[in-house]
Amino acid sequence: MKSISELTDFYYKELYPALSELEETRNKILSKLKWYGGMGGVVFLLIIIWLHKNFALFHPFMIGIASGFVLLSGIVYRSITSHYAQDFKVKIITPLISAIDTNLRYSPDAMISQYLFERSNLFQHSIDRYSGNDYVKGSIDGVPVEFSDVHAEYQTTNSKRGTEWHTLFRGLFLVAEFNKYFKSKTIILPDIAEKTFGNLIGGWLQSMNVSRDKVIQLDDPEFEKRFVVYGNDPIEARYILSHAMMQRLLEFQRKLSYPLCISFVQNHIHVAIATEKDLFEPTVLKSLLGYSQAMEYVNTLRNTIGIIEELKLNEKLWSKE
């Protein structure tokens, strides 16, 4: 697998023709947006001034007109930029992923299946709307892996506010084969209760969580501080979470600025990183040639695929074939 600096080289050297082509499109889109924005603004002001003769500024009708304008601007922005986003994924992200490992396939519009997401047991709420994109599937060093952006939501109905949508999870979801056999379920979540209420009360609150399996107390104090582990087999949980594995997970969490949830179910590791944003959505406001922008894409990809290396899932030390 290529290193970050090799990938940055690849990004600027190999992808340069495609990048400059996209940059041209981006500039065109920007001037188009400025033109539409300016025109739209003027039209909006004229309408408001004209309507202001008959209605007060904060009259519901005026607010309705303003919201309509905002909605319309959103639709216009999407339609102008969607082609650019699609182009970016085909011309930049696809070759970048093949450069990392030729065994990986990228489908911009697909996502990891809802079955796998639910199998992880990480989120217990039922899901009413499931979407995602930027799906990558393949194998790294012989380890089958797949990941994508996922947005899982549920809805609640309230007599006052009507139907409301709530985000259960938004971010990166990855599933890979684990290098040890196991039959049990082990769930690792960020330790919010102990952090907020301290060891004693927090620990008690966790053990009272009836919707989860039993809390498993592990013999790594630092790991215990960061995470809470639920599982239905205390021996297998420790078989999976060896001292080395706990250290690796801690190291991985330290590098991330987002909450990390991990589960081990049916011989697979499920990793959910709540980034709260899409992976590879280019913004037309920033140039793709800018270093920070380029590094963001390269880093995201390299670190995601690097999970396999980082957690040493590619080590075939065991009798598992």
Add this chain to the structure above:
Amino acid sequence: MVPFFITLGVLTLITILMYNSLIGKKNQVDNIFAGVDTVLKKRFDLIPNLVASVERYMEHEKSILEKVTELRSSAMKPGMSNDQKVALDAKLTNALGSITIAMENYPDLKANENIMQLIRTLNEIEEQISAARRAYNQAVTDLNNAIEMFPTNIMAGWMQLQRKVLFEITVKERQNVNVQELFNHS
């Protein structure tokens, strides 16, 4: 009169809860020890096969091999207490560790795919044993704490619960088992 009954009720409830939690902890220890026993047995099953395969190559390590076989047969004896099993397990782990280290000196041995497969299986079992030991130690610590801490210590005294022995976790075990390194030396 009413306060008296309330106090009595609360005290009875606390006693029942303490009793049940102690029994729960004691059973958890037994339960996990059964798990430890299963993986230890897996290792016992593997040992004769391993010894027979490496014997031909490891002329100079006859004494270690004999010791492993001997330890295995004494560990297999029926009617052993948990504490005795714990002590024997530590010896066996050490002896098996010295075999894998001694293997470094036998390139022929490492070229043998069957033996390497056996070693991989042994490593896996060792890792499982290590996990089982850690689980057992946690359960025993929970029980021992309850036996020593107030007020459960009074109840534990009446129930005649005894402190249990922990498995010793060696420094070597805390490190990651790395068979890859073993292969790289060949």
